[in-house]
Amino acid sequence: MGQQKTAAEGGTRESERRRTILRAAIDVFARKGYHGCRIADVAREAGVAYGLVYHYFKNKDELLETVFETGWTGFVTRVRSVADGEGTLVEKVRGIADVAFEAYRVDPRAVKVLILEIARSPAGARINRQTAFVDVIRLSSEMFTRAKDAGELRPDVDPLLASALLFGSIEMGLTAFVVGLADARDTQMLEQAKAQIADSFLHGVLADAPGAEVPAWKREKSGTKSKAPKRT
Amino acid sequence: MGQQKTAAEGGTRESERRRTILRAAIDVFARKGYHGCRIADVAREAGVAYGLVYHYFKNKDELLETVFETGWTGFVTRVRSVADGEGTLVEKVRGIADVAFEAYRVDPRAVKVLILEIARSPAGARINRQTAFVDVIRLSSEMFTRAKDAGELRPDVDPLLASALLFGSIEMGLTAFVVGLADARDTQMLEQAKAQIADSFLHGVLADAPGAEVPAWKREKSGTKSKAPKRT
DNA sequence: CGGCCGGTTGATTCAAGAATCAGCCGGGGA
DNA sequence: TCCCCGGCTGATTCTTGAATCAACCGGCCG
The missing domain is CATH 1.10.10.60 (Homeodomain-like)
Known part of the structure; x- marks a missing residue:
């Protein structure tokens, strides 16, 4: 060439x-x-x-390592800028889901490798892979801690665990696509999944308890069926 | 010998x-x-x-396969009995978290292998591993569908995705222990994590909107089955 | 008592595939 | 023009570890 x-x-x-x-x-x-x-x-x-x-x-392992660093640092950077930036917790959580799904949209193959080969790299995996992974959890954990101090988070929620759960949800949501459980061709579906992950994480999946005020999360998108919950 | x-x-x-x-x-x-x-x-x-x-x-792979079947079928059976049994959605979700964490308590090593080596076995993974994994998602997905019909689930929630998220949360929660992010020696902590996973999944992590009725999920220990919607 | 047989042993065989290395090629400087 | 140099090549070498196999127990049955 x-x-x-x-x-x-x-x-x-x-x-x-x-x-x-x-x-x-x-x-x-x-x-x-x-x-x-x-x-x-x-x-x-x-x-x-x-x-x-x-x-x-140098060798096969370094190849994987490089793939990892390349993809991961970009992700971390974006997540960090969201987590450390301005905005409410709700916005930040949505932002993080955004980052993850955007990454998938842009390069699904790379995301697949990150999820399948690295996030859960077998115990032996030397180096920092696991460390780097943990770092993001910590990073967002701090975000939750701050949110908790600001009263945005339920006081009985452990920030570290919340952080793990957020990424667990995102990862498994993405995995559903990676594995083919859901059809990734459908951009619509990607969007919906992203929204639901954030929603569920923030508000839970339960129908609203009777008498409770109905929050506005439904309004984000087509607010059509907005009144639904109200059961007896 | x-x-x-x-x-x-x-x-x-x-x-x-x-x-x-x-x-x-x-x-x-x-x-x-x-x-x-x-x-x-x-x-x-x-x-x-x-x-x-x-x-x-027969060979190394069959060894892994056997480890998988041994551990996984037990898990699936328990999950199924919870998902298909009697009870409210809240109880079932708690029950599933219970099953997972109990499995971890009983045999953390086995759970580690299941999570690290099998749930995300690289693309090549022959046989049904991936299938079996997907099966549980489907199984619980049906549970959510029923709950949705009963009005227990928010109507805008996709059952399949909800199912994925539940297991994603559980898995990542467990992973935190597997990876050493959290100290698994502390039984107390296991309990707390389990409770929070179910709580967060059901009610979200957000602080209650001002004016909303405050549910009793804070006391997860004492029969929280409180006032969840009665099915049947 | 002797020979059969299933469980058991571990050295040997063998293939896969990672890593090496002795050069090749083509551009650019002298 | 010729030679040097660094990117590039791919057959060859070497390592690793999976899988085989012939022989070895020790009980048991005839």
């Missing part, structure tokens, strides 16, 4: 080739799983010689 | 070995992960000859 990006531009030292390989790795990992594929598969997918993979990555 | 387990007693001496191996497999998988361990590790852990593992199990 003639492309002489070279160091001249200083910026992204990352050669085109390297990125191609990374991209191929994501696709292959998503399709056959980390353990279920060989380096040769990645090379073929990238249209590159076997050895070149090793030119850019 | 000298230890002749009094063969005279007849009974299940044969399956005794098998069970020993299975137990060892769970422990080793939990410690080093399926891919991170060799059969030799399992054999050593079980105090058994390498070859014997292959006498009882």
